[in-house]
Amino acid sequence: xxxxxxxxxxxxxxxxxxxxxxxxxxxxxxxxxxxxxxxxxxxxxxxxxxxxxxxxxxxxxxxxxxxxxxxxxxxx
Numbered sequence: 654x655x656x657x658x659x660x661x662x663x664x665x666x667x668x669x670x671x672x673x674x675x676x677x678x679x680x681x682x683x684x685x686x687x688x689x690x691x692x693x694x695x696x697x698x699x700x701x702x703x704x705x706x707x708x709x710x711x712x713x714x715x716x717x718x719x720x721x722x723x724x725x726x727x728x729x
Contacts, residue, residue, distance in 0.1 A: 657675070675720030676721075682713075690706065690709035694706075
């Protein structure tokens with residue numbers, strides 16, 4: 654299950670609505686991902702900084718992809 658599928662499942666929204674939100678508020682979502690990454694990095698004392706950064710980049714990429722695909726899975 655992808656990150657976005659998990660997120661929309663927890664929020665109880667349709668794929669179309671989740672895609673719309675990703676398109677409309679992508680910058681806010683990216684900011685939240687960055688803040689979460691910074692908090693995690695701070696709590697681990699920087700020990701897992703590269704892994705956290707990589708995970709944050711992947712999460713932001715998933716949000717961008719999801720918004721660009723209109724909420725669907727596309728051709729993957």
